[in-house]
Amino acid sequence: xxxxxxxxxxxxxxxxxxxxxxxxxxxxxxxxxxxxxxxxxxxxxxxxxxxxxxxxxxxxxxxxxxxxxxxxxxxxxxxxxxxxxxxxxxxxxxxxxxxxxxxxxxxxxxxxxxxxxxxxxxxxxxxxxxxxxxxxxxxxxxxxxxxxxxxxxxxxxxxxxxxxxxxxxxxxxxxxxxxxxxxxxxxxxxxxxxxxxxxxxxxxxxxxxx
Numbered sequence: 001x002x003x004x005x006x007x008x009x010x011x012x013x014x015x016x017x018x019x020x021x022x023x024x025x026x027x028x029x030x031x032x033x034x035x036x037x038x039x040x041x042x043x044x045x046x047x048x049x050x051x052x053x054x055x056x057x058x059x060x061x062x063x064x065x066x067x068x069x070x071x072x073x074x075x076x077x078x079x080x081x082x083x084x085x086x087x088x089x090x091x092x093x094x095x096x097x098x099x100x101x102x103x104x105x106x107x108x109x110x111x112x113x114x115x116x117x118x119x120x121x122x123x124x125x126x127x128x129x130x131x132x133x134x135x136x137x138x139x140x141x142x143x144x145x146x147x148x149x150x151x152x153x154x155x156x157x158x159x160x161x162x163x164x165x166x167x168x169x170x171x172x173x174x175x176x177x178x179x180x181x182x183x184x185x186x187x188x189x190x191x192x193x194x195x196x197x198x199x200x201x202x203x204x205x206x207x208x209x210x
Contacts, residue, residue: 074210076130076176083115086126086178091204092117098191121191122184124201133177134169143169148199149206155195166194170202172209178202 073085084103092099101118106125114127134140135152143156153170157163158181168180180201182194192200 074208076128076172076178076209079128079178080112080130083113083126083128086115086128086205086208087117087201088208097200097204119191119197119201121189121197122182122194124197125179125181126201126205127179127181129177129179131176133171133175134179135171135177137169140169143167146199148202151206153199153202155198164194166198168195168198168202170206172206178205 073079073082079086082105084105087097087099087103091097097117098120099117100120103115103117105113105115107113112127112129114125116123116125118124135145135154140154140156143154146153146155148168148170151171151173153168155166155168158165158167162183164184164187166180166182168182169177170180171177180198182198182201184194184197185191191197
């Protein structure tokens with residue numbers, strides 16, 4: 001991987017810009033609550049029952065949303081081909097990650113496949129790196145080391161111009177890792193902050209990996 005943190009984030013942010021406005025409109029109707037690094041945010045039950053998870057509007061320039069997982073993808077090598085299988089149905093409900101937009105697979109020139117979800121709190125991009133453990137990459141040594149799900153992770157802000165956003169590299173063992181980039185919907189939007197959202201997604205993904 002030869003891209004800088006700011007370059008990775010810029011690509012993710014451009015990809016999510018059009019979706020963010022629509023997500024924000026939906027997000028404003030969801031029950032707001034605080035999140036922690038240890039557990040996903042818990043929305044109020046009355047709003048959770050009344051709120052239906054929308055799907056992205058049709059757009060000829062937008063990738064089609066990926067279907068719900070029909071088969072398991074238990075390794076990063078498999079997720080590199082089908083990244084939207086990183087989450088299972090039981091991960092996405094209001095009591096868990098509160099995904100409001102189903103995963104959409106994306107790929108840009110000379111970059112790995114990724115999947116983007118819209119969750120309460122922001123847009124989340126997941127990129128598997130089955131051939132590299134980026135937590136050992138010296139380019140990212142200024143990020144903050146943490147432990148998530150028993151694995152080393154590096155978290156930080158992608159650039160000085162992206163305050164409130166978060167990028168995370170999470171080791172998956174055996175020389176592998178994955179990347180999460182979180183772009184929040186904006187000040188005052190309900191849901192956990194970007195580092196908490198990245199942590200919650202990382203825990204869910206790690207729980208399914210073999």
